[in-house]
Each structure stands twice: as structure tokens, then as C-alpha cells.
Amino acid sequence: MALAPDDPRVYAVLEELAAAAGSRTAAREYFKAKSGDIPAQNAALITALIAGDDDYAKAVPLLGQLVAIEPALPWAGAAWFGTHLADVLSPRAVAHAVKAIFDAVGYPDDPAVRAALRPWLGLARAAAARPDADAGVLCSLSDAARRLDAASEAVAWCEKAVRLDRKAGIRSPNSLIKLGFAQRDAGALAPAAKTLEAGVALAPDNAELHLDLADLAFDRSDFTTSLRWAERAAALDPDSIEARGAVLSAKARASLAAHDGFLRDAEAIAELFHLATVHPQIPYLRTLMARTCQAVPWLGLVPPPKEAIAASPKNGVVRINEVHMMALEAPSAIHAFRTRHPEARITVGETPEPDLRTACSTKYGPPLWTYQGTSAVPAIPPPDAAAVSLLAPLVIGIWGEPLAAYEHVAPLGALSEQDLLALLAHVPPPDERARRLDTVTGLYSNRVSQAWLCIGILHHRPQEPWTDSARRRLLLRLLHGPEDWTVDAAAFALCIAAWITPQHRSDIAEQLAERYRFTARAVGHRYSALHDFLAAVVLMCPGMDPSIVALAESNLAAILKAHIKAAPAKRGFIRRLTRQGISVAPD
Numbered sequence: 001m002a003l004a005p006d007d008p009r010v011y012a013v014l015e016e017l018a019a020a021a022g023s024r025t026a027a028r029e030y031f032k033a034k035s036g037d038i039p040a041q042n043a044a045l046i047t048a049l050i051a052g053d054d055d056y057a058k059a060v061p062l063l064g065q066l067v068a069i070e071p072a073l074p075w076a077g078a079a080w081f082g083t084h085l086a087d088v089l090s091p092r093a094v095a096h097a098v099k100a101i102f103d104a105v106g107y108p109d110d111p112a113v114r115a116a117l118r119p120w121l122g123l124a125r126a127a128a129a130r131p132d133a134d135a136g137v138l139c140s141l142s143d144a145a146r147r148l149d150a151a152s153e154a155v156a157w158c159e160k161a162v163r164l165d166r167k168a169g170i171r172s173p174n175s176l177i178k179l180g181f182a183q184r185d186a187g188a189l190a191p192a193a194k195t196l197e198a199g200v201a202l203a204p205d206n207a208e209l210h211l212d213l214a215d216l217a218f219d220r221s222d223f224t225t226s227l228r229w230a231e232r233a234a235a236l237d238p239d240s241i242e243a244r245g246a247v248l249s250a251k252a253r254a255s256l257a258a259h260d261g262f263l264r265d266a267e268a269i270a271e272l273f274h275l276a277t278v279h280p281q282i283p284y285l286r287t288l289m290a291r292t293c294q295a296v297p298w299l300g301l302v303p304p305p306k307e308a309i310a311a312s313p314k315n316g317v318v319r320i321n322e323v324h325m326m327a328l329e330a331p332s333a334i335h336a337f338r339t340r341h342p343e344a345r346i347t348v349g350e351t352p353e354p355d356l357r358t359a360c361s362t363k364y365g366p367p368l369w370t371y372q373g374t375s376a377v378p379a380i381p382p383p384d385a386a387a388v389s390l391l392a393p394l395v396i397g398i399w400g401e402p403l404a405a406y407e408h409v410a411p412l413g414a415l416s417e418q419d420l421l422a423l424l425a426h427v428p429p430p431d432e433r434a435r436r437l438d439t440v441t442g443l444y445s446n447r448v449s450q451a452w453l454c455i456g457i458l459h460h461r462p463q464e465p466w467t468d469s470a471r472r473r474l475l476l477r478l479l480h481g482p483e484d485w486t487v488d489a490a491a492f493a494l495c496i497a498a499w500i501t502p503q504h505r506s507d508i509a510e511q512l513a514e515r516y517r518f519t520a521r522a523v524g525h526r527y528s529a530l531h532d533f534l535a536a537v538v539l540m541c542p543g544m545d546p547s548i549v550a551l552a553e554s555n556l557a558a559i560l561k562a563h564i565k566a567a568p569a570k571r572g573f574i575r576r577l578t579r580q581g582i583s584v585a586p587d
Helices: 008-021 024-031 040-052 056-069 091-105 111-128 135-147 151-167 173-185 189-202 207-219 223-236 241-254 266-278 283-293 308-315 331-340 385-394 402-408 410-414 417-425 432-438 444-457 470-479 485-500 502-520 531-539 546-565 573-579
Strands: 320-327 345-350 369-372 375-378 582-586
Touching: 008 024, 008 040, 024 040, 040 056, 056 091, 056 111, 091 111, 091 135, 111 135, 111 151, 135 151, 135 173, 151 173, 173 189, 173 207, 189 207, 207 223, 207 241, 223 241, 241 266, 241 283, 266 283, 266 402, 266 485, 266 502, 283 402, 308 320, 308 331, 331 345, 331 375, 331 444, 331 485, 385 410, 385 417, 385 444, 402 410, 402 444, 402 485, 410 444, 417 444, 417 470, 432 444, 444 470, 444 485, 470 485, 470 502, 485 502, 485 531, 502 531, 502 546, 531 546
Parallel strands: 320 345
Antiparallel strands: 320 582, 369 375
């Protein structure tokens, strides 16, 4: 029973045991615990013996309780279980058992769990088809249908429930609410919103329903409406952490500018992050973070390289012998290109002012790169094999939300300062999984690796007080170095530190402001691949000087205006590379 509760031989042997014991009631005594909890397999055997005596009214709810606790095993594959039970039990008894299960398991993602629960959907269908299934029963049964890819059936059952309510002259919000949920899960978001609004009119004090409407509006990208519903939920339940999180999520996402995809409400993002950190027992907060950060540069994913040289390896089938760069670009980009095309000859046309080779400050340590003319050379020796092996499995493309990223790279805290810098300067060649990142955009795996490493620095010597810590010094060393991918990667890691520890926000904001001023000198003088993504971090860093925020907004607007005025891009791979400043000489 513990290994294969759907094996009919188990039940055949159980019947032999019952016969030897004299009765199923006597056999049940063998499986009762003398003390403590009864193991799941014992409970299933007792339930099967109860069912064997045709006491299904007791057996079905007991099996439902077992499924709710351990949903991955096929308990409903028992020989005695099936759709025929809908003919011997009342629809309400079936609905009660089904509701208990799906209240516990929610929306199962695990294929094994979904497969184990499907017999319950069959039982729900049979019960819903009975003519004596009332509105409450149909609504409870709909929970199983909408959570197991049968949302259209759930909609039909709930529509019938609404009709039954109207026929009986009942004004109950339950049928409307369940219908709204079913419509939502069926993908009919606009009808779902209308239905749930009708439900909230009948249950105006239901704070959770207001949150459901806030979530639905968010899913429809109507962040203003989402904020309005979330604020109403918070007003109804001022102590609700979930409602407060929904307000912050909607505020933050409503601040996203369509033209650049950057969020503007730094305080809302910071408070949402802080809530999720101090209330790990509330998974809804992590859901709010994930939806707020989805597809937002830095918050949800590492921004792709914007350097022209990053476009050349994206093709993946062209061997490149020579590249001419109209202007010098970030050393990490060029170094990544060289690891993929070691024989390529790179020439640089010019190094416009302000010179990107110049560090903002060396107060916190020398730059990661040294320049020999226009050639950047890592100032750190290569990492050892152990450091490389630790990094490789941690490099994934999308982290979803920053707290997940921060938790994901905790193992990097075990690396030494030298190892961390060595990995940043000598990003290991991409393995098969990392190479898939390069198919998204050229050299992306290197860019992603450096972002993970910078976040990992936050776990380096965590016991040290922030002000004098090695992790702060390392990140500031990178932040204030020459223009490079490691600059905005370090900036984002520092922003995470500001979210985690509010007492350090003023220090971090001052450092980011200093670096941004330095970077912003290039605006209007030369192209800066760093500027926009560093500006994105500045805009979402709490405690930032308003004058710096205004400067970043002004510069982003000016860059956008110049981009709109530019001539339309020509199509084609080679033409695109030429337009971006690279000429390619294939073998």
C-alpha cells in the first residue's frame, strides 16, 4: 500500500487478511497505531476495509483527508474507488470530500499529483451530473474542475448554480464568486472581472474578494484598477499583510514606463521586498514580487548586452576572423567575444570622450581590467577549477524576482575574494545550458554569470558589519570601475542590499548617485551601453537623491527622443551588425 496504492493485488491480499481475521472490523485493528499518528498506508488500509463494508459515506471523506495530506500517491486508484460512488453517496457528501482536497492542494503543478487527483475529477463530474446537485454542490465541485484543466466545465457548473440561485430567489455571492474564479481560470478575464464585481456588491466586506479583483486587474495589466481594489482590501482589513503587499505591487507596476520598461516607484518596490523578507510564511508575497518583476530589466531578468560586438556571435554558425569596432566597448563584452573567437583580429576606430576606460574611483580597489591601449586585460589571474564548478550550476537566465536571486546564489558566499573577482574577469566558457542563453542574444551567458556573481558577493563574509565589510568594498570596487557589465551588475546587487537592510539605504544611494553622475557625462557626447541599465537601478533604489532621479529621467527621455529621430534600421544580420558599428569578415 505504501508503494503502490493503485495495485489491485494489494486489495485482494487485504480481503484475505480480513477473512482470516474473521471480519473487516477485526482486520482494522491490525493497522491501528498503539501510540502516535497512524502511517498513511495504514490509514489507507483501514479506509479500504471500511469501504469493503459498503460504508462509503465514511470511507470517501477519510480517503479525501489522506489525499489532502499526501496528494502525490495514487490513493484514488484503490479498487473500491470510482465514479460509481456518485450513485451511492449524496452529491453534497462528494462535494464536501472534493472541497477538502482542493482547499489543501490548491493548483497542483506536479504531474504526478495531477495524475493522482484525476479520479476525483471523474467523481466530481458524476456528482455534478446528478439532477439533485444544488448550487452549493456545483460550486464546490467546480474547484476540482478548474484546477485540473477543466475550467470550461467549472464555468458550466457555476453558471447552472447562478441560475438555480435566481430560480430560488437567492441572492448569495458564493455562486457568483465561484463563477468568476472559473471564468478567470478559463482565460475569460473580462467576464471574470464583471462577475466578481457583482459578487463583491453582495459581499462588500469581503477583503479577500477585493484582493482577488486586484489580482485579476493586475493580470489584465490594468494596474490603476488593481491598486484601487487593493487599497479597498487594505481599508477593510488594515492588519492584512497580503493587502498591503498587493497595494505595493500595483503601485510599483503602475510606475513602469512603457517606453523603456523601467519601474519608477523605488519606495514601493523596497517595501514589498522588505515585506517578503520579514514574512517568509506568507507565500502570496513572493507571488506578488514575481508578478511585479516579470520581464522588468534587472528586477525579473538580467538585461541583455547592448554592445555591438555582442551581436556578432549570436549567429552561432559564422566563424569570425576580423572585427572592426567603430568605437571601443565594454571590456567584459570584448573579453567574452575573444573566448568564442580567439583567432579574430579586433581593431578599434576611436575612443570618444568621456573615455570609458577611466574608472570613476579607485578608492575601493584597482579596476578589474587594465588597458594596453584599447586592449583590456584582466587584472586578476584565472579562477581555480573548484570555483568554476561552484558557479556553473547557479547560472540560469531568469530569476523571476530579486529575493529568489539572492537566495539562489548563497553558495557563492563560500568563495574567497580572489575567486569572486577571478570569475568576474574570467567568466568560464559556457556549458550546454549556458550556451542556450547565447541563443537569446550574443554573449548573454557571460552577462548573466557576472550578474549572479555580483549578487553572490552579498553572501561573502556576511558576519562583517556592512560599513567595513569586504562585500561592500568589493561591490564598490566594481561599481566605480571603468564602464563595463560589472558596473551595473554591482549596482543591482547593492540595490538588493538596500532592500534587505533599510539602515544602509542612504549609503548605497549615495554611492549609486556618484557612479550615475560619472556615467551620465557620456549622454549627448557618445553612446553608452551602460547608461540606461544603470539608470534603471538608480530609479528603483530607495532613498535616492531626487535630483539624481530627475537627471536620470531627463537623460532617458533625451536618449529616447534621439532614438526616435534616428533613421529606421535596415533588416538583415550583416546589415544590422554594420549599423551597430561592426563589420564582420566570415571565413
